[in-house]
Amino acid sequence: MSHPVAPATGSGRIRTPLPFPTAAKPAVADTQLRANLHRATRTIRAKRARVVDEVPDWEALRDAGSAIKADVQRRLPELLEQFEASATAAGATVHWARDAAEACRIVVALTRAAGADEVVKVKSMATQEIELNEALEAAGIAAYETDLAELIVQLGDDTPSHILVPAIHYNRAQIREIFQRRMADAPADLSDEPAALAEAARAHLRRRFLSARVAVSGANFAVADTGTLVVVESEGNGRMCLTLPETLISVVGVEKLLPTFTDLEVFLQLLPRSSTGERMNPYTSMWTGVTPGDGPQDVHIVLVDNGRSAVLADPVGRPALSCIRCSACLNVCPVYERAGGHAYGSVYPGPIGAILSPQLTGVADNASLPYASTLCGACYDVCPVKINIPEILVHLRQQAPHPPAERAAMRVLAWVMRSPRRWAAALRLARTGAGPLGAYRERRTGARTLRRLPWPASAWTRSRDLPLPAPQTFREWWGKQ
Amino acid sequence: MSARDEILARLRTALADSPPPVQVPRRYRRVDDRADLIAALVDRLEDYRAVVHTGIDALPRLLSGIDRLAVPTDVPADWLAGYAGELHRDAPPLSPAALDDLDAVLTGCAVAVADTGTIILDAGPAQGRRALTLVPDRHICVVRTDQVVGLLPEALTRLDPRAPQTWISGPSATSDIELNRVEGVHGPRRLEVVLIGSGA
Numbered sequence: 001m002s003h004p005v006a007p008a009t010g011s012g013r014i015r016t017p018l019p020f021p022t023a024a025k026p027a028v029a030d031t032q033l034r035a036n037l038h039r040a041t042r043t044i045r046a047k048r049a050r051v052v053d054e055v056p057d058w059e060a061l062r063d064a065g066s067a068i069k070a071d072v073q074r075r076l077p078e079l080l081e082q083f084e085a086s087a088t089a090a091g092a093t094v095h096w097a098r099d100a101a102e103a104c105r106i107v108v109a110l111t112r113a114a115g116a117d118e119v120v121k122v123k124s125m126a127t128q129e130i131e132l133n134e135a136l137e138a139a140g141i142a143a144y145e146t147d148l149a150e151l152i153v154q155l156g157d158d159t160p161s162h163i164l165v166p167a168i169h170y171n172r173a174q175i176r177e178i179f180q181r182r183m184a185d186a187p188a189d190l191s192d193e194p195a196a197l198a199e200a201a202r203a204h205l206r207r208r209f210l211s212a213r214v215a216v217s218g219a220n221f222a223v224a225d226t227g228t229l230v231v232v233e234s235e236g237n238g239r240m241c242l243t244l245p246e247t248l249i250s251v252v253g254v255e256k257l258l259p260t261f262t263d264l265e266v267f268l269q270l271l272p273r274s275s276t277g278e279r280m281n282p283y284t285s286m287w288t289g290v291t292p293g294d295g296p297q298d299v300h301i302v303l304v305d306n307g308r309s310a311v312l313a314d315p316v317g318r319p320a321l322s323c324i325r326c327s328a329c330l331n332v333c334p335v336y337e338r339a340g341g342h343a344y345g346s347v348y349p350g351p352i353g354a355i356l357s358p359q360l361t362g363v364a365d366n367a368s369l370p371y372a373s374t375l376c377g378a379c380y381d382v383c384p385v386k387i388n389i390p391e392i393l394v395h396l397r398q399q400a401p402h403p404p405a406e407r408a409a410m411r412v413l414a415w416v417m418r419s420p421r422r423w424a425a426a427l428r429l430a431r432t433g434a435g436p437l438g439a440y441r442e443r444r445t446g447a448r449t450l451r452r453l454p455w456p457a458s459a460w461t462r463s464r465d466l467p468l469p470a471p472q473t474f475r476e477w478w479g480k481q
Numbered sequence: 482m483s484a485r486d487e488i489l490a491r492l493r494t495a496l497a498d499s500p501p502p503v504q505v506p507r508r509y510r511r512v513d514d515r516a517d518l519i520a521a522l523v524d525r526l527e528d529y530r531a532v533v534h535t536g537i538d539a540l541p542r543l544l545s546g547i548d549r550l551a552v553p554t555d556v557p558a559d560w561l562a563g564y565a566g567e568l569h570r571d572a573p574p575l576s577p578a579a580l581d582d583l584d585a586v587l588t589g590c591a592v593a594v595a596d597t598g599t600i601i602l603d604a605g606p607a608q609g610r611r612a613l614t615l616v617p618d619r620h621i622c623v624v625r626t627d628q629v630v631g632l633l634p635e636a637l638t639r640l641d642p643r644a645p646q647t648w649i650s651g652p653s654a655t656s657d658i659e660l661n662r663v664e665g666v667h668g669p670r671r672l673e674v675v676l677i678g679s680g681a
Binding site for chain 2: 303
């Protein structure tokens, strides 16, 4: 390579159109949504904890998973070349896409070449990231989501709010209403029993599966030494798409690689327990190129960069590429539990989204996301590949642009805190100044906090309360005892 | 520059800090020391709402309730002993619509994993094409006790990575509606496992 090419940031649905605090406001105010989210995250947390506790070598598996992914990142260019060679030798065609638009162009062209005007889709974060459904629609190709939750979201003209359970924000009554309104063949007397709703989806999609000619999928893993792709699912819609159509197009982020087939022994233990809280998901499909007489005979793989090279370029933030999209971090996050997935803007919500999205777009374009966290560290504890999310959040906060008023205030604060004498004097001053106000607020509201400060400090109190200084410090109290 | 060359160049540039080599610690369990693998497998399968039968003698009874049965071309003859219903061998290959019309499919498997209750098909003997075990609503799978291993790492050593694989843990299920597990969406709604061989 004669000229080094600088890593580039990505495009697609990975930006939050509004600052996180603004985007989170409607969700936090929606009591139905918060109740749905609370029940769902609490349920998955408990299931995950139970099945993780029964694995005696869980920490050893996490260590292995984390190291394998670090190794993948270190050797990504050579592993990609190896994957391409293996998959090609097995009869697949490998394509490369610099960004979202290029990936979409490739899928549209392949669908047209197959003579199809519709595709069936397996749930895939990568295709959501590149906004493939919108691109297909613009090209006159209908895209049908076949995962039950994705179908609910698609029929509801909504966007997913969770990586694993995209319709987590709906309850059964809301789902029944969407089906009755938008699913032409839904039974007239459809009940809101989950079994009845699942049956309606089965009937709705059955003929489509049996006649589809082109399917689009993502992949959970891509194995470099064999050229194998792996898709993990529960309903069998994935198997339908991956098996019955003649043409299969898989959109795969370059970070999805594993060096060897044997490495699946680690990740297929880590993923199901971390994501759905099951010992194993009902179905896992693996295919290597084309198998004559079995499954799609025209197999394509689109390898997508779309900002991943920029993530790789930051040695501190790089481990975000280890993410296997299990969503365990979402389910333990106090911020996600209250704000829901939509507030993050990107297809990657929750703690992993708060570090991945800003790195994919460049921090300046997603500057509020690294602040969408309490830094409590619960996400790090549950991450099956040990991504130190709090550390990367702090690292990204340092890169985010700060307003001049905040920079000035922090400089003054740093000067004050550098000297114990100045600090004690400043505390004394603050106490004296705030004393009557604190007593007044305490009488009125029972709390020594202010809801609103005047400009420019209003920027700070927009999303938090300001605690007023206590009437006496611990040192003063200690001195009196 | 082609997209391929440009992406590879970007990634190489991104690794300018030359991260040090990584030793992968493989201290996790690779062999199971459990005394009774078969009992563990049955426990896990039933936990997933699969129905477990024991002994080849269970097959005729099971099959007698099935009118139209699909089988791979190389299914062992003794599995079908006494079967009086319509038998549909997958040669020439049955179309998806034809498969959709049948009541059940009978296959073998490559490996079964006790720890997770997973049955793995890799298109080997008595397993047939992937579509065969997907479209009919009921899958009857014969597992020989010598095909049962304890842990996933043991299973992977027995598999051919180049063969298309289907790993099955219980019948089709969804948890997308208020996280209630519902069995039976698009894949077979019923999974029945027949354990045969010594120790079954």
